[in-house]
Amino acid sequence: MLHSLHIRDFVIVDQVDLYFEQGFTVFSGETGAGKSILIDALALALGGRAETHSIREGADKTDISAIFNCPETLRDWLQEQEMDDNELVLRRVLDRSGKSRAFINGVPANLAQLRTLGQHLVDIHGQHAHQSLLKNSAQREMLDAHANNTNLLQTLSQQWKQWQNDIRQYRQSQENAAQQNLERERLEWQLQEIAKLQLGKNEWETVSTEHNRLAHASSLLEGASQTLSALDGEEQSLLSELNGATQRIAQLLKNDPALQGIYDALESARIACAEAASDLNSYLDKVDLDPLRLAELETRMRNIFDTAHKFRIEPEQLYDLQQELDANLAHFNKISNLEALEKSIAQNKSAYMETAQMLSKARKKTAATLGKEVTQAMQTLAMEGGTFEIQLQQSDPGPHGLEQVEFNVAGHAGTTPRPLAKVASGGELARISLALSVMANKAGRVPTLIFDEVDTGIGGAVAEVVGKLLRELGGRHQVLCVTHLPQVAACAQQHFQVQKSQKNKTTHSEIVLLDEQERINEVARMLGGVKITETTRDHAREMLNIQA
Incomplete structure (x- = not known):
């Protein structure tokens, strides 16, 4: 899990040291206060793209460190790199010249190493991530991730490349037979x-x-x-x-x-x-x-x-x-021997088809299970009677297998499920995306999940259900969520407020951990806007007590 995040001179943040606990944590604040800056800073420490405009105005460099408890999946990697495996300290420094430096446990590292570690540490769901679900490729990737098909996909990709390479060589040999004979004769003469x-x-x-x-x-x-x-x-x-x-x-x-x-x-x-x-x-x-x-x-x-x-x-x-x-x-x-190439093509095709069929079987099993789970979640997300299905459409062999993956949804009872891109409204799409994220990560091994305003487009009772879903997910993972919904914030076990202020005509952002009374005031602000009344405080207190 993420133990702490230390930010220096990043965008509008001067200096902040944040310490996190296990469970469900939220960040709230007024629009423009810089809530998503935290996620951007963490993404930078995990090997994300660096831009000099992210350095705070008037500062020479930005310095970000993220400290994680080391998961078991990374201990062997750290030992191979001769690094301490008790905890992970990922650090990124960016200066005005655009020079970026990276460190892992104090040892200089490259961005590829940071990204490799990041894949085992954090899964970030951006506020527009649900839009990617409209693409069949993203749907396929989500299904495969839920089915833990990584090893099968890697094997399949290699077999596909070998098969296609043999086919290309076979065609070239057929087309260039005369030229190849001349080249063979030249080589044979030189050798003689x-x-x-x-x-x-x-x-x-x-x-x-x-x-x-x-x-x-x-x-x-x-x-x-x-x-x-x-x-x-x-x-x-x-x-x-x-x-x-x-x-x-x-x-x-x-x-x-x-x-x-x-x-x-x-x-x-x-x-x-x-x-x-x-x-x-x-x-x-x-x-x-x-x-x-x-x-x-x-x-x-x-x-x-x-x-x-x-x-x-x-x-x-x-x-x-x-x-x-x-x-x-x-x-x-070898490459001009048509008979040998034909044999190699047949062997590589056979190996590919065997792996592809194993992949198809795994996808079919997971599609049925995940479809039922998301359908159940939809009933509590203001989509009563709705259904979610994952359809596997047979296609020509390719680097990703023998089928295309398509998410179909029916938003109401009695309607036929149709492709997600054609029938889901923005709010429905956000809710389905959240349900998929929660269900898909139940079996995931990544310890920390981050949701950046994925609750956009929902409210009321549905927002409370979303908060409970995230809190439930926090029982298995560390969950961090940027939200503007009081119902979601009230479900959290740890609450940070992002505050924006003016100092010397310069905008600054501060992040503070709220105590019980401060949390009541923040939830009340989220409920009632700028003017906080005792009524909204009572409502906020009630919401928090229900979740306690």
């Missing part, structure tokens, strides 16, 4: 040219190194032999000189320990000289003059170089080109 070489990985580097050594074998042998003779030859050599010097200093060292450093240096030089001589002997044993091998290497290098020249690349790039051409030919053969 390179395959003649039977190249190994990194072969050019290996061959070049060996060729360079054999090409300079004579000079290598001569130079190494001369150096070995100087180090350890039969005549006077460096190693014999070092041996003599080391022995002489060793004798002198017996009489003067100060010569120890010199002795150590000479001994080190003698050992190094002996090791170098030994290594040169080994090197000379391996280096030989092999003109036949040298000729073989020169031929091999020439063939590799000539082939690389044909493809206008460096010799060392030939092996990678061969791997690339091989992969391209395999892919090309």
Whole structure:
């Protein structure tokens, strides 16, 4: 649930810190006081679109933080991100330059992460949300959400894309058969040219190194032999000189320990000289003059170089080109193989149809249940005798399944249900939308539900029923509602008032939590307008006592 909301310099709000409880909470206030600003601020913290005009006049930036108790559904995600999972602190900062920064538990985040978390934390029903119900796509989405069809829809969408992709490739292969044959021949020729070489990985580097050594074998042998003779030859050599010097200093060292450093240096030089001589002997044993091998290497290098020249690349790039051409030919053969494509199309269609039929079955079951629940709710919302039905009309296969979803309603007894867009008045549509919202969220796992003046177009006894519905929903979720109806406000367990005032010719909005007496006055204002009488207070007190 939403624990608290902290707003700094947002629209006409200077600073406000709000703390919420579980259950049903309302916000009320005069028109234009800024009731919906709260919802806009929360939406921003949840990754909504940011506009610089939302920064309060005279301020450099707006800063909004929303603190939630962490639901179980998000603990694994937070642990994967190495974030504390005791609570969730979502913060959004927007400055005058348009730069937006986001944080999750103090760690910099991106808007996509905020939106991902928001889907698990809050469901916002805007004051014009009922208008979207006129669209079949919105009706389908609401039915699927109520049926928890998310996983089925994701699988179906992937299967649809794979099926359609195979169909496109099949048609392209049919239309471009001649061109594809030419392309296949080109790839096959290129591969044959390179395959003649039977190249190994990194072969050019290996061959070049060996060729360079054999090409300079004579000079290598001569130079190494001369150096070995100087180090350890039969005549006077460096190693014999070092041996003599080391022995002489060793004798002198017996009489003067100060010569120890010199002795150590000479001994080190003698050992190094002996090791170098030994290594040169080994090197000379391996280096030989092999003109036949040298000729073989020169031929091999020439063939590799000539082939690389044909493809206008460096010799060392030939092996990678061969791997690339091989992969391209395999892919090309796959997409141009009509028989294989036909088989893939059939397999993907079969998989799609199996999932689509499972989706249809789930929709049919949920449509019947939700239709009955909304019909029952309509009886208490001044639509006695009315009925609500969800019709599934078979359609061609598509990314959303095998049917279109259409909400049909009959506002009165004895009338035939017809499409919602054609028969529902504005008030009826608002009431049906509210009933759907309440019913659809009974099984929902989102802990916090927000309703922004969804009670527009109703009043009287119906408004009281709406308030009771929202209070009932508050028993399963945290419910926040912006309302102008006293009947709805009286049903709340927590009541905030949004007040507008003028300071230094600037409009400011304040939000205060009402105590018992203040709440009586606010409900009385909502009942009687600007002038509050003792009669309206008594009426307000009575309404609140009934709901207590």
